[in-house]
Amino acid sequence: MKNRIQLLSLAVFLTTLCACDTQKKKVTPPAPVGPVPSEAQVAWQEMELNAFIHFTTNTFTGKEWGYGDESPAIFNPSETDVDQWVTTLKEAGFKGVILTAKHHDGFCLWPSKYTEHSIENSPYKDGKGDIVREVSEACKRHGLKFGVYLSPWDRNRADYGKASYIEYYRNQLEEIFTTYGPVFEMWFDGANGGDGYYGGAKETRNIDRKTYYDWPATLDMVRELQPEPRVIFFSDAGPDIRWVGNEEGLAGETNWNTISNDTLYAGKAGISELLATGSEDGNEWIPAEVDVSIRPGWFYHKEEDTKVKSAEELFDIYLTSVGRGSNLLLNIPPDKRGLIHEKDVAALKAWRKLIDDTFRTNLAAKAPATASAYRGKSPDYAATNVTDEDKNTYWTTDDGTTTAFVEIDLGExxxxxxxxxxxYIPLGQRVKSFTVEARQGDNWEKITEATTIGYKRILKTGTVSTDRIRVNITGAKACPLISNIEVY
Known part of the structure; x- marks a missing residue:
């Protein structure tokens, strides 16, 4: 009996010892660095491609910015088919659609009870049409997310510039969010104030962009209207995503998701460059969205039918937007018929094929990988995490180790x-610089280099024949966290 008790005590001791040893070996993950994204911002980033749809009286007048005195009677698309819009966009790879429910001219694509300047007073469907509802429902049918653009500037409203206009604007936001939601992204344009019709006044009105709209109260109201899913708000200054500073399809070659939003007021010297690059030491996580049109203009103009961007031009834009850690918002405007023009459709199909063909076969998928160092020698943070095709795993180093390399064996x-x-951006953006090398015989040759990575970085390497790729992290704010490396 005594021997059995002793053996039992020994077993308990050894079990406890093993448990302590295992606990000792458990390696903790790195702490977050700087501002980090919300779950909604990460989900938005993963969308990568969204489509803009500009459609209003401008489509029929040939203007880009309507003056506000256009008659609703001119809005009369004869063959509108929003399913053609949405299926075209889905086949091109877009995950969401943002509709210009109201542009600067003030014409509303839904029958707003707060104005006569709307689709209700147009010939479209004998005044019973509602483009906002049609697009919202088409997005639901085809599995795309629905977003809206509601211009804060209104060149039609007689009270623009007065306090009563803010009540009008908020009333319309309430109509949108309680009738057509859920809305994944709300777009607020930076163009505010200037000359306009203003109910017949025909004058120039300027407002204080920082204070007039009382954005904090307006956004809080929208959040209350739609607490879930969380709305992502776009404007020059965020608060969730920022303008990239140009309409050419170019994010900065250095592109930090972090920026200090108190610096982001339009008209400030150097604002475009700041918006494109962000700030390494920014105090908020506000990633850039790259907005650009498939045509020279934002609205359809027949004379631009020969100027639709080619598949190759769109592919280059993909590399300088999504390929630089931003989301691409590509505008595809319906024509006077209410259809996406055949030339735009053809360009989108060819672009999708080019992307699919280029990135069809990931040569690094499941490939063996090694690293110069990895965190605590734990398999949880080993180099193979960059090729395991799991976005939730990552390779990282010990705290304080900000330079290291990971090497991928392509097999042949x-x-x-x-x-x-x-x-792995949920714990912050870290990498400041890196190089990529290819093994050439017994030597390693640099084939490309860049600064930031962020959510995604795609680089052309030139055509290189190699059996091994090495990524060298040459600078980082803290231990780097790389979740994925793909080779094509």
């Missing part, structure tokens, strides 16, 4: 033209 000589890298 492969023709390499592109490399794609992703950071």
């Amino acid at each position: 000589e492969q023709q390499v033209s592109y490399i794609l890298l992703q950071e």
Whole structure:
């Protein structure tokens, strides 16, 4: 009996010892660095491609900015088919659609009870049409998310510039969010104030952009109207996503998701460059959205039918937007018939094929990977996490180790033209600089280099024949966290 008790005590001791040893070996993950994204911002970033739809009286007048005195009678698309819009966009790879429910001219694409300047007083469907509802429902049918653009500037309203206009604007937001939601992104344009019709006044009105709209109260109201799913708000200054500072399809070659939003007021010297690059030491997580049109203008104009961007031009824009850690918001405007024009459709199809063909076969998928160092020698943070095709795993180093490399074995000589890298952004953006090398015989040759990575970075390497790729992190704010490396 005594021996059995002793053996039992020994077993308990050994079990406790093993438990303590296991606990000792458990390696903790890195702490977050700087501002980090919300779950909604991460989900938005993962969408990558969204479509803009500009459609209003401008489509029929040939203008880009309507003056506000246009008669609703001119809005009369004869063959409107929003399913054609949405299926075209879905096939091109877009995940969401943002509709200009009201542009600067003030004409509303839904029958707003707060104005006569709306689709209700147009010939479209004998005044019973509602483009906002049609697009919202088409998005639901085809599995795309629905967003809206409601211009804060209104060149039609007689009370624009007065306090009563803010009540009008908020009333319309309430109509949108209680009738057509859920809305994944709300777009607020930076164009505010200037000359306009203003109910017949025909004058110039200027407002204080910082204070007139009382944005904090307006956004809080919208959040109350739609607490879930969380709305992502776009404007020059965020609060959730920022303008990239140009309409050319270009995010900065250095592109930080962090920026200090008290610096982001339009008209400030150097604002465009700041918006494009963000700030390494910014105090808020506000990633950039790249907005650009498939045509020279934002609205359809027949004379631009020969100027639709080619698949190759769109592919270059993909690389300088999504490929630089931003989301692409590509505008595709319906024509006077109410259809996406055949030339736009053809360009989108060819663009999708080009993307699919280029990134069809990831040469690094499940490939063996090693690293110069990894956190606590724990398999939880080993190099193989960059090729395991799991976005929730990552390779990282010990705290204080900000330079290191990871090497991927492609198995045999492969023709390499592109490399794609992703950071694990839920714990912050860290990498400041890196290089990519390819093994050439017994030597390593640099084939490309860049600064930031963020959610995604895609780089052309030139056509290189190699059996191994090495990514060298040469600078980081803290231990780097790389969740994915793909080779094409």
